[in-house]
Amino acid sequence: MKALTEFKHIIEAHGYSRQSLAAVGAFTGVPIDRSRAAALTESPSPLNALVRMFFLRLPISEPLAAAAVAPFTLSELERHGLVREDEGGWVGGLAIIPFAGLLTLRDFEPHETGVPLRTDHVLGVGLATSILSTLTVRRRIARALDIGAGQGFQSMVAAGHAARVIGTDINPRAIQVAHLACELNGITNIEWREGSMLEPVSGEAPFDLIVSNPPFIISPPHDLSCLGGASEGDSLVESLLREAPSRLADGGFCTIVFNWHHTGGDDWRDRPRSWLARAGQDAWLIRLSSDSREDYARRWIHEAQLDAHGPAISIDDWMRYFDRLGVGRISMGAAVIRARRAPHARNWFRADELTIDRCDGEAGDQIARIFANQTAVVELPPDELAALSLRITPDHELRERRVQSPGEGWRTLDATLRQTRGFDFEVRIDTHAATLLGGLDGSRPAGEAVAACARDFGADPSHAVRQCPPFLSRMLGLGHLEIA
Ligand SMILES: C[S@@+](CC[C@H](N)C(=O)[O-])C[C@H]1O[C@@H](n2cnc3c(N)ncnc32)[C@H](O)[C@@H]1O
Structure with missing residues (x-):
């Protein structure tokens, strides 16, 4: 029997890629124009x-479908759940989406099938998927755990960087799909x-x-496991944030993306802080x-297609639910936690507002650096930073602004x-700071x-050394510097 990963090579050799899907309108953030995509293919x-079978879910005649997947046969792929016979020909059993060098799988969505969301629907990679991946610290490690692997x-x-990974999910179909994606890759x-x-581990x-x-x-209760709906408010996230870090080895990192609610009149940090600020971990x-709350409900009703195809939860249901929980605003973000259990460790909690649009590439190395720096800033007396x-x-990169001045x-x-x-x-810095940073090697x-x-600028060196800790501490906290 052929290994399924050969199928990956076959479709890639035919040119199935992110670019070929983009050419028919994928990945623009707006729903694709299916009739245009059909005409283009x-x-x-x-x-x-x-592209028609595995992305557009348009039926293909048997001879064409068989030629496209050869030397695999359609019945071999059907046994894996990758294709099925439908009215008018063969279609994909799952969508195949190239992402970050991997072929990912997902269920086709209601607008592609015309059928409402199944309770065991398996979602594809989305914005939260890529945010989580971007904010994960990646080092060569022995053991990793992915909770709600989808x-x-x-x-x-x-x-790719852990010797062994355990992926868990409450949805058995998700487990099957993830398993198949592994075989494919x-x-x-x-x-x-x-x-x-955490029950499976x-x-x-x-x-x-x-x-x-x-x-x-x-959201108000519903039975779509991929979108939650089984637990009250953000209580599932709260228990995960409270419990998962205790399963880390000392020095291990945990990243969780989540939403949390607050009244709007309070401090957005308060509730997550009460879950995360604890001894034995830095967060x-x-x-x-x-x-x-109104924008949030409307966005999710639209994005999760709950309006047309999911459980009928109206905006009024949503508002009544928020009234009952005292929800005024909802925040979206992530927590990065590192277990640090040394006796007498001064564990820290820190909160920042950042913009994902201003994040370029993987942030894992930067996050690891900021954890090391923040720990030094918290643990060391300021004068020892020097x-x-x-x-x-x-x-x-350093961008200078210069002006012409006479003479x-x-x-x-x-x-x-x-x-x-x-x-x-x-950060804005002056010429002295720019020169200093250039000299920090x-x-x-x-x-x-x-x-x-200081000597180069004709200033008093000992005064400069006394004054420098706040600057060093700020540059460390933002990860501009690292400890050699
Ligand atoms: C948003 S998807 C995340 C999929 C994937 N990890 C990603 O990053 O794209 C959430 C997943 O959590 C699963 N899930 C829902 N409730 C769960 C629970 N109580 N325990 C474990 N997994 C759960 C769902 O079935 C779904 O696959």
Whole structure:
């Protein structure tokens, strides 16, 4: 029997890719124009047949379908659930979506099938999927856990840097789909377990990494497991955030994306802080956006197609539910938690408002650096910061603003420093700070670099060294510097 991963090579060899799906209108953020996409894929070719079957879910005649998947046979693929015979020909049993170098699978959606969402619907990769992946610290590790694995994307990425991954989901169909996606991608180090939240790993050894994109939508009750609906408000997220970190090995990281509610008149940090600020762990709460309760409900009714195809929950139901829970606003974001259980450790909690649009590429290295830096800032007396060997990381750019002034030529007014990988954390700095940062190469204590810089500018070196801790602490906290 052929390994299913050969099928990946076959469709890729025919040109099935993100680009070929984009060519028919995918990934623009608006629903694709299905009649235009059908017209664009009309001429008979293996690629058009594959795009029609596995993306548009348009039936293909048996000879064309068979030619596109050869040397696999349609019945072989049917046994895996990848194709099925439908009125008018062969269609995909699942959509195949290339994403981040992997082939991901998902159920076709109501607008593609004309059938309402099944209670065991398996979602594809979405915005929360990519946010979680972006905010995951990736290091070579022994054991990773993905809670609510769904189509399996997070587990498959973790399998690239963890020796062993456990992916769990309450939905047995999700487990089947994720398993199939692994076979397709030739990934063999993931174990799939069915069950709720941490239940499938009770009694397991600790994990070096835990990731979760749980069903976080805060809505009146319904029975679609992919969208939550089984628990009150954000209580499922709360228990996950309270319990998951206790399953980390010391030094291990956990990233969870979630929504939480607040009244709107209170501080958005308060409720998650009460779940996250505890001994034995450092936690960084990142708020990425927030919505009024009306906008939130309308957006989800629309995005999850609950209006046309899901459980009939009206906006009024939603508002009555929010009234009962005292919900005024809903925030969307993530928590990154690191277990740090050394005796007498001064554990910290920090909250920031960031924008995902201002995050370029994977932020994992930046997050790990910020955790190390924040810990140094919290643990060390301020004057000892100058004793650390610090360096500016290579992923930076400095933009200077200069003006012409008579007799002086170009004079630098100010400069903007930003990180080019991860969140940009743009800061305005003056010429002295820019020169100092340029001289921080990790080869000597930061205080020596500060003193040298002061001398160059004709200032008092010991005064500069005394004054530098707040600046170093700020630059460390934003991850502009790292400890050599
Ligand atoms: C938003 S999807 C996330 C899928 C995937 N991890 C990703 O990042 O795209 C949430 C998943 O959580 C699963 N789920 C819902 N309730 C759960 C529970 N109580 N325990 C474990 N998984 C659950 C759903 O079946 C669904 O697959």
